[in-house]
Amino acid sequence: MNVQGYEKRQLLEFYSTMYKIRKFEEEVFELYKQGLMPGLAHTYVGEEAIATGACNAIEKGKDYVASTHRGHGHLIASGADLSKMMAEILGKKTGYCKGKGGSMHVVSLENNILGANGIVGGGIPLATGAAYTSKLKNTGQVTLSFFGDAATNQGTFHESLNMAAAWKLPVVYIIENNQFGISVSIKRVTAIKDLAERAKAYGMPGVVVDGNNVIEVYEKVKEAVELARKGEGPTLIECKTYRFRGHHVGDPGIEYRLQEEIEEWKAKCPIKRLKEALINNSIATEDDIKNIERDVDKQIEEAVEFAKQSPYPEPSEAFEDLFV
Amino acid sequence: MNVQGYEKRQLLEFYSTMYKIRKFEEEVFELYKQGLMPGLAHTYVGEEAIATGACNAIEKGKDYVASTHRGHGHLIASGADLSKMMAEILGKKTGYCKGKGGSMHVVSLENNILGANGIVGGGIPLATGAAYTSKLKNTGQVTLSFFGDAATNQGTFHESLNMAAAWKLPVVYIIENNQFGISVSIKRVTAIKDLAERAKAYGMPGVVVDGNNVIEVYEKVKEAVELARKGEGPTLIECKTYRFRGHHVGDPGIEYRLQEEIEEWKAKCPIKRLKEALINNSIATEDDIKNIERDVDKQIEEAVEFAKQSPYPEPSEAFEDLFV
Amino acid sequence: MREITYAQAICEALDEEMARDENVILLGEDVGIIGGNFKTSVGLYKKYGEWRVKDTPISESGFTGLALGAAITGLRPVVEIMFSDFMAVCFDQIINQIAKIRYMSGGQVKVPLTIRTPIGGGRSSAAQHSQSLQALVAHIPGLKVVLPSTAEEAKGLLKTAIREDNPVVFMEHKMEYNKKYLVPEGEYTIPFGKARIAREGSDITIVATSSMVMKSLDAAKELEKDGIETEIIDIRTIVPLDKETIVKSVIKTGKLLIVDEGHIRCGIGAEIAMSVLDDVFYDLDLPIQRMGTENVPLPFSPALEFPLIPDAKKIYQKVKQMM
């Protein structure tokens, strides 16, 4: 991993964010196992470099982010409040959506995060629409649209990318290719190797990135964001990655994947790789890292505590927020 | 147009079919103007070479054909009965669908024509499914799936082609690129020049063909059909063409297109081009052609007469054919 | 008042609202250069430019979802779905995204989005271009559902829809587009959730939607000759529903017939009937009746199609039976 030319501050920020996502997801898993979390959640463990690299390549709070069912990472990397996130995931009144959304539907409008989405591919047109507003109003904003490999086989992917390219909308499409849609390997349902190839079908640039390398993700997304901001239209970026855990907290994730494959990818852990680069390049010491981690641990602990202590909504609140 | 190596019989057959489609459509337009046709119809005038070339490249009655709202040409080229077609278009009891379908929904199961479709892109998955049956049952059948340029921007196009390529289904996808979806030029809504490029997004071959050259269409579709029959999967073929008339019989088709452009394409009339090739290569005489035309004229006349004379269905029949 | 067509009335509403608020945009297939398949946006492309009047590709899910993204980031899109049947192509965007995002976000986002789409049979357009799918959208919480009757109604209700901060499905009747109606000059809006008494009468209440209001009025003229005084309620919006006006009328007349062009099963008729049953049960002379399109797809041939759809004659006969 080439960390040359980066400020220490920024690299540590990357580290801190990735570690925060990892830690947050581990807590989510704990809460699930303890029976404190209603429903399910899809953790981002192993894929942290993508959200971290991408969301640091935009202007947080100005640019837009549209996420997926596996959305915690995008929210955290975009600066969402951990307590409000965790409270939402536990179905509490103090959550971002007052308990109405849960893990799959967290929206943080104050951070310009337009929402996770429970429908695979459902959020791609929405992201494209945010870019339409930016284009029409000439605001200079860019939208990041995240989705998985399996989502690239939904019609909405196709329709959205076509419009964005035809109209040069300021949006960057990011495939998180963790190689599976639940249990189904992308290889079994799609004949091409690199999904970024699909960019050609629309007339936009397509880029393949090592999704476990936060620097590479950051750089490629930054280039794409700059293109978009200059009015040169969208880019499709495919980040190759892998999820360490199952599809959701209730899925062991081993029935349909080889143990070796999982281990191989764990060896390519994006957090470990950045840490090694930081230490090998004498940018940070083990102590620096420890300090960051300790700080993050505390933040997460506070978020969990906040969420646990928060009240559930009142039944009558179910009738609020339908219409303005 | 290179007619070398073709038997006279086959070339005259091509001519006869193209002329039949043209003549049929002209009658449809007449019937519309006379107020004898309920609803609307989308004529195929100018695009005759595609259906003719393609449907002659398969085994009629064995292979499957799935059509669109602009479907008369595919039906005629596949050997459908003109009288039953015309009766259907006039809403008569003797039509293919007993008056229930009309122009946009003609099915002729006896010819393995799985139907026109009123939903743009709606029939592409259906075609893919017919190919699935052939693959599973190992019948050696191939399916032709026709659709327009605008349909390539529907999600169903994307989803179907992806599955067909991943599973190597025996289907040939044929884009009739007449450059417009109703009034909207494909250039205004899609950034790429050749829609056949999209084949790459799925890992199948993509071919661009002069859609006004019946020989070229025939040859390219034949190659694709052979590939499919050998188990090597689908091909996407883009036929460049133009509709001489408006989108449907009620649309003059001049509001959104330049008169010069229309004239340019009329000069490339597929029927005229074949006729010239036949005569220039001394394959047929003007008289041969006249004879064919006279014969076709008579068939069409009979079909119109049959349709006109046929009774309307009884109101009570509206309650039949819902369930088996 | 002047006479204009229903299509022109819609076009005026769009034009006035686009002039009034630069955030209003129109998106859909063929809405631009040719001014709409049913000529409901003639001239707007020229006036407001290609970004505010956008000819889209044939990608209903894509552009309807795009409109949602635009709506939550500051625009007020009006989406045209060329036939209401095609709502099915983008139904996920309508029912799972547009209808729910405000609620799922705990009220963080607003969705000022209008979907305009034509319903109705009668043109020999066959099964995929003739449906009246209001019951499908009315079933889904989070959507307001508007079924204007005349051109005057269409204009006033569409302006209200565009100004709404909530998603609205605005269903126009395709057999009305070319009909002429008297429409007031100048600006006006019509509120949602307030039914209109289209005709006063004392013998029976007909609650009708969309063009069934006009068909009921035609039937009422004939019924009057037989000495039957029909009260006709133009319900205007299904969501929200003005129960009060219906209940008041039925308490007066003792008889209720609901006429909507959608299929009968799980249709608007059943809903309206059950919405008021508790309140009118003991005032009813006979069971509430409903009319709608028979439960078969719409066939192409006019010989088959017309008998399936309610019309003035069938309404007349039904009312006679109810007397």
Next chain:
Amino acid sequence: MREITYAQAICEALDEEMARDENVILLGEDVGIIGGNFKTSVGLYKKYGEWRVKDTPISESGFTGLALGAAITGLRPVVEIMFSDFMAVCFDQIINQIAKIRYMSGGQVKVPLTIRTPIGGGRSSAAQHSQSLQALVAHIPGLKVVLPSTAEEAKGLLKTAIREDNPVVFMEHKMEYNKKYLVPEGEYTIPFGKARIAREGSDITIVATSSMVMKSLDAAKELEKDGIETEIIDIRTIVPLDKETIVKSVIKTGKLLIVDEGHIRCGIGAEIAMSVLDDVFYDLDLPIQRMGTENVPLPFSPALEFPLIPDAKKIYQKVKQMM
């Protein structure tokens, strides 16, 4: 009889029908290697191979339409849509293609196609994974709509669905999958259009669908303690609807309550009520009542979700009010 889960009963039905007829295939997301998201096809991939049990891409329109093409060319596909909410993603294929192609073709083609899909709330799955969308499909002519209650019912009705030459939407309840039920050994089928009296009683008729049958039975036990004898009709299929059984029961009891988990507005309750109103009107002691999920999207938090959905306690209370 032996005890198996509802999911196992479904799996058995699939297995038996696939063994019986090589044209039966199963298509859907994750139906293969892992045997289905809800474990309703465990072992079938191994047994019947990857072409008869097909793991599809996330392309609901694509593979549902593919199934239609397969159905009209000789296969008998069973399509699994992982959550009924996702029917919206392929709604055009369901309502404009699958439901209509036989009719539009004048009866030329047959569509032996079953769509299996889970409905129901109660798992904190939030608004896009909890809907009970039976009213939407029931509104569209051309689809048979099945809502099995117990595992025994699910098995017998699914076998009938697969043998049908018509499209069937078969809606399983996701809260039932892991529940154990007594299920007969060996083969049996249950016909469509014939309701089951799940409990006899003389004081009130409850018509229930899907898991609401079991919830009504629970309520009935409590009501019995209060001396109220509830008759419970498991309606089984909404299309076709067994009106006769309902009418007969209501004439006896004089009271009718309909309980379905779909949203109330334009829901199954209104339809069933209006289907029988003419026949029972003069026998009713009070207006027909309906229960369903409140007209808001389903929220994530259990604190909000459960109060919105009918349960035994709410049914008990409703019946008490009706006495």
